[in-house]
Amino acid sequence: MILKLEPQTLAEELGHLGVHPASEKIFLYKGEILPLKLVDIRTPAANIIKQEMLACGGDCAIPAGCVVCAEERVDAILLGTRKHYARLLEKLAQMPYFGMDAVQSELEALLDPAPLQTILADGRTLTYDRMLVMGILNITPDSFYADSRVPQLEQVLDRAGKMLEQGATILDVGGESTRPGSDAVAADEEQQRVVPVIRAIKERYPDCIISIDTYRAATAQAALAAGADIINDVTAMAGDAAMADLVVSSKAPIILMHMRGTPKDMQQNCAYKNVVTEVAAYLVQQAQMLAERGVSKDKIIFDPGIGFAKDVKQNLQLMQGLKSLTGLGYPVLLAASRKSTVGSVLGCLPAEERLEGTIATSCQAVYAGAQMVRVHDVQENLRAIRMLEAILCPSHI
Numbered sequence: 001m002i003l004k005l006e007p008q009t010l011a012e013e014l015g016h017l018g019v020h021p022a023s024e025k026i027f028l029y030k031g032e033i034l035p036l037k038l039v040d041i042r043t044p045a046a047n048i049i050k051q052e053m054l055a056c057g058g059d060c061a062i063p064a065g066c067v068v069c070a071e072e073r074v075d076a077i078l079l080g081t082r083k084h085y086a087r088l089l090e091k092l093a094q095m096p097y098f099g100m101d102a103v104q105s106e107l108e109a110l111l112d113p114a115p116l117q118t119i120l121a122d123g124r125t126l127t128y129d130r131m132l133v134m135g136i137l138n139i140t141p142d143s144f145y146a147d148s149r150v151p152q153l154e155q156v157l158d159r160a161g162k163m164l165e166q167g168a169t170i171l172d173v174g175g176e177s178t179r180p181g182s183d184a185v186a187a188d189e190e191q192q193r194v195v196p197v198i199r200a201i202k203e204r205y206p207d208c209i210i211s212i213d214t215y216r217a218a219t220a221q222a223a224l225a226a227g228a229d230i231i232n233d234v235t236a237m238a239g240d241a242a243m244a245d246l247v248v249s250s251k252a253p254i255i256l257m258h259m260r261g262t263p264k265d266m267q268q269n270c271a272y273k274n275v276v277t278e279v280a281a282y283l284v285q286q287a288q289m290l291a292e293r294g295v296s297k298d299k300i301i302f303d304p305g306i307g308f309a310k311d312v313k314q315n316l317q318l319m320q321g322l323k324s325l326t327g328l329g330y331p332v333l334l335a336a337s338r339k340s341t342v343g344s345v346l347g348c349l350p351a352e353e354r355l356e357g358t359i360a361t362s363c364q365a366v367y368a369g370a371q372m373v374r375v376h377d378v379q380e381n382l383r384a385i386r387m388l389e390a391i392l393c394p395s396h397i
Helices: 007-017 023-028 045-057 082-092 098-113 153-168 187-204 218-227 242-250 275-291 312-320 340-345 355-368 378-392
Strands: 034-042 059-061 073-080 116-118 124-126 132-138 170-174 209-213 229-235 254-257 298-303 373-374
Touching: 007 023, 023 082, 034 045, 034 082, 034 098, 034 275, 045 059, 045 073, 045 098, 073 082, 073 153, 082 098, 116 153, 132 153, 132 378, 153 170, 153 187, 153 378, 170 187, 170 229, 209 218, 218 229, 218 242, 229 242, 242 275, 254 275, 275 298, 275 312, 298 340, 312 340, 312 355, 340 355, 355 373, 355 378, 373 378
Parallel strands: 132 170, 132 373, 170 209, 209 229, 229 254, 254 298
Antiparallel strands: 034 073, 059 073, 116 124
């Protein structure tokens, strides 16, 4: 009898086997091939890295014309275990040319990441030893999921309290629908919807954490003054040039979401060569813009933007490739709750019938190592998440 082992069970199986404790780490380093993609590196570096990976016992895939330097810059895919990468890092340390010092630095950070955290402006810290759940509060008359609309203040407070009781860590308050094809509302109307709600929620639940779902800096500033803690910008600061200034001055964390165009026309902007790589590159670019102004990683969260300027296939590719984002050194939020992709996959189901599909996307977020999901149904998603976490790591119960 031969049994297949999951990588996460290897340490326990080695313990059952009775191997010498000193050798356990060596075996673990050899236990899983970890495919990595190097994006836009210099062609000479790609050729050298391929040869060094082969010499280490791993491998490296490069474009056919790379060996003759047909292109100035290329992508490459590394195939190796942690043992192979440890050897490669030793080699790269001796080769600070062709940009390989940057490759070395990024590879070290990916293989030995620092614990992720998000620090609020008031000093409170979100840690991610377990996945967090963000509950959705839409203060709008036209959100795509009717049950998420809570126009009356007392209804909002009741819904907020229920979500917090069910385990939501963050409440996401939005005053403008960003569903595909939706029209923008005036900034003053958006503020009239969300600011009193945020103030009332904070008064009733003073310890709760609130994110303001807006791409307007003025609305975000008013929301922060009313008690909001996090800015959730669906345009990743592209919608309002003043948003970056606000992030710097307020010290509030920001969720950077990928989108092209506006909600009105975004579904006409779905052309990608590689949606996962392009989304990741854009989010890193926006984060670097903040880094240049002194904003640290503990103030930034990534959201791939499911349903925003992507078709069904691209949304599924993003969720399948979500691990590519979770290795970038920033917390990752998946917001797929009851979206049209879920309905399309399950046979054109309306938003009211997409709970089970949503739970599946939350489970994929767990598998990919994401830190947070944004959902309409807190209790159902959180129960599924905690069960899956327990299965994947029973020792953490």
